Amino acid sequence: MRTACFVDGYNLFYGLLAGTQYKWLDLPSLLAHILRVEHPENSLASVSFFTSGVKPSLASRGILSKEAQDSYLRALIARGVSVTYGRHQLESGKAPRFVDKNTPASRLDQVDIWKLEEKETDVHIAISMYRLAAQQAGMMPEERIQQLVLVSADTDMTPALRALREDFPSLRIGVILPHREGIKRTIPGSLKDHSHWMRHIVTTEELATHQFPDRVPTLKKPAVKPDYW
Template sequence: MRTACFVDGYNLFYGLLAGTPYKWLDLPSLLAHIIRVEDPANTLHGVSFFTSGVKPALATRGIASQHAQDTYIRALKAKGVEVLLGFHQIESGKAPRFIDKNTPPSRADQVEIWKLEEKQTDVYIAISMYRLAVRQMALPLEERIEQIVLVSADTDMTPALRAIREDFPDLRLGVILPHREGVKRTIPGSLKPYSHWMRHVVTDAELAEHQFPPRIPTRKRPADKPDYW
């Protein structure tokens, strides 16, 4: 079954890779493996990766974090991954003060904060999945993408999955949750009714097995694994 994967990069990083030694992830290789586990007849025919650029002033390692992200994106592109970028927007605002987990938030006790929001990424993913589904209708049956797989646990994707499921009933839908084994996370129930299958966990063994080599040749300078990764 010819499969296209759509990856929420922010969700992938913070749900699966942050704090691990597996950030230099060979994403196409991992996804090809997972979809074959689901069904040995599945074949990977495209990966689209959606993210927003790191803001060095707010990153743990400053400019080094930006350089690491840029390097990884170059490695993905060299491996045939389509990369689409949104952006981060930072604004001042107010939020209820955190006291402890047993004290509920109160609008009467708010503090000034900086709000960092990722913009356009969710919309890009939704539109890209739907447009791909539409374009398949003009292709011969033997050339069509038969399955779309979303890599995200973001319930904001529910309307997109629902629309595709309703408008293209012959197109199979899968969801891979970027959740590590051993970390208890809430399963996004609203995604499940609109997917034909859902992978709940990606194991450490799978992450370790699907890593890029330390150096990836590109059309310009090579993409070398960041030292602190």
């Protein structure tokens, strides 16, 4: 079953990779493996990756964080992954003051904050999945995608999955949650309700097995694994 995967990069990083030694992830290899585990006849046809560029002024390692992201995206592109960029938006706002865990938040006690939000990613993913589904009717049978897989735990994607299930009933829909084993997380029921199958965790062994080599050849200079990764 020819499969196209759509990956929320923010969800992938913070749900699966942050704080680990496995950030230099060979994403196409991992996804191909998971698809085969789900069903031996599954094959990976394409990977689309959606992210926003790091803002060095707000990153924990400044410009090094941006350079690390750039290197990883170059490695993904060299392996045939399509990368689509959203954007970050920084706005001032207010939020309830944190006193301690035993004191509830109150709108009567707020402080000024900066809010950093990722914009456009969900819309890009939803439109890309729907467009690909709509294009299948005009393609030769051997070229058609039979399955779309979302790699995200974001329930904002629920309306997109619902529309795909209703409008393209012959398409199979899967969801891979970017969750590490050993960390208890709530399963997003709305995504599960509108998919044919769901993978709940990615194991540490799978992450360790599916890593890029330290230097990934590209059309220009190699993409090199960041030292601190």
